[in-house]
Amino acid sequence: MTTLLNTMYTQITPEGIIDRYPNSYNHFVLPFVIGISFIIVYLLIGLIRILYHLTAEDRKKLLVSIFTPKTAVKNIKDIFCDCLIHTKIWKRKPLLGYMHSAIAFGWFMLIVLGHIEVALFAPRHLDSIADGALYYPIFYRFFIWMSPEHETLRGSLFFFLMDFFLLYVLSGIALAMYKRVRSIALGMRHTTKPSLADRVALYCLWAIFPLRLLAEGFTADLSGGSFLTRPLNWLFKSFFGNELNFLPTWWLYSICLGLFFLAMPFSRYMHILTEPMLILMRNAGLKVRKPRKGFAEAEIYACSSCGLCLDACPMNTQKKNLKYSSVYFIRFLRRHNEKKVKEIAEKCLMCGKCYALCPVGVNSPDIRRALRETSNTKLSYDYAPMDKFSLPVEGDQKADIMYFAGCMSHLTPKIIKSVTTVLESAGKKFIFADREGGICCGRPMLLAGRTEAAKELISKNKKMIMESGCKILLLSCPICYKVFKDDYDLKDIRILHYTQYMNELIEKGELKVTKGSLSMVYHDPCELGRGCGVYEEPRNVLKAIGELKKAEKERDESICCGGSLGSLTLDNKDRGKIAESSIDNLTAENPQSIVTACPLCYRSFREKSPIPVKDFAEVVCENIKSN
Amino acid sequence: MIDFGFGLSPSSRVNLDLRDKELFSKLIETESDALKCMACGSCTASCSAGVFEETSLRSALLNLQNGNKEKALNLLSHCMFCGKCTMVCPRGINTRHLILSINKIYQAR
16 A cells, blocks of 8 residues: 555545545556447447537427427436436336346446535536546545545445445446346347447446456545445455556456447447437427437337347248348448448337337337338339228218218228117217228328328328318228327317227216126237227227137237238238237237137238137127117 | 231230340349239229329230330339239239339339
């Protein structure tokens, strides 16, 4: 110790803290300084790039939202909950949530507390870069000598907190290491294959905190420590008895930090820095416009490559199809691998489960749609003949309800018959808009990336609906429902899916049903559940007319039936496999029948299911109380 | 070939010299399913756009094989991509992607 104290700086602060080095500098900080400077420059350039590619309107939106008190509060809350604590993971997989928050929140607290400590006890070092503002708070423990007689309660509290959060992070790191060996223990069946940069950054991240513990352990008798570092210091002393290990560990700690920052932009850990920006942009209401630039780029770099979407993806029933998951899609986008990106984008079912379960909230289905748009939107079309369409004339024509069955319902006349029967028995008058065939809602075109064509279909339908003077638009297909809700802007007209409407009729007492003995399981169609958030209404009705059983995974975790119109290239066989796995998931509690509220799911399940498949309207129709 | 003008109905003769083999083989390369079609016409019968104007994947495929590119594209130009034809195809052809590919390959000038 004497040799180290020889060069001691003589000024003692009231807290009894002495700078051990006159300039507060040692060569070992260099790797860290290089790393942190690199990442700061990289981030700035990235930020400018992203802002440059946003449209002027989007930039203005972003600026306004940052300074609007309401969204500002939401931003802070979201950044705290999503980036640091990761409440979304906690809710589904507590152990994984603990692991992540231990590393993220623990590290964050170490940095914040370290800075507060310096601000309180050695404030002059925060003033300028020349005084070491960049590295001093990080290596604070190396540069100071803490006189034991002067130790204050305030100082000890910080020693304790720093050790406590270090232990917290170390527990997270230990779990992370265990996860590499046995991911299922933390609730993950599949994990992402790490790339080279991922590996470098990962091993550095693993090394940073044990090294910090070692380094602070060696200096604990000089710079102070608490329950973790003090005993370690005593132990080292009794083994080594000299300070030869002192500098090498601090060097190693700095090198690991530097390497981590250097590997960061090319690895999954970029999400640590980009996620807050994504949250700001998302809360400002920005949407993906180009598949690789602007907002999409923020999403791409915010992907943490955690692999939660691998377990979520309905394609995971076959191992060969795992490569179509969002993690790999985003990884290839990041690497500009156009061929693979296109293949994955066209294969995806667009069920939205990866988006619903993504802890970062990367809307990869929307990026896929934008990507399809680049190659498909130029294709020509001719919808002039559709102008011939007119509403079917029946009686006085004045009805508040317009029923739009949609293309898919016309393939399953049973659904149409059931819906009309229910409406009639509730005494409702309605216009059946596409009784003799109608214009498609435009959603399939949108999903295929043919936005221009979709817009024309939408405008034709919109004109027809607005002119009819109806007040309620009733739909029996979730695909139509989604597009009518999101893209039509029908002003005062209420847009209802038949599950919502029938629930309303039963609650108001306009439709009377009897409770039967049939046990059912309800399948949440992707577009209705995850797409529009309709989960409760169909369940309410089914509980009233029979026994509702639970599926293994339901609501926002429900598995796509495989029939989705979202996929452009998935073949029949693979779709069949997905349908089978979805049925396995539904029949976990041995229900007597599967009930769904989508004509497409209905057809997909019918082909594969060992038990009867019924449509929601069909079941309601069977249980109408006859007077 | 000479048309003697004695026919009562218009000639349905196919002049295979006019057929663009290159484009068709390009189509088969990306869409091997195109050859699976047995021309049953389920797609045409169920077509949503067919209510308004003749739209038929079945005829379009036949026309492409016979070199009538313009007519084929015309038969598909009203397609709304709703996917009913995929659902009813007894051969399990991914009709939507087939239509997309036909448009992409034959519309390119």
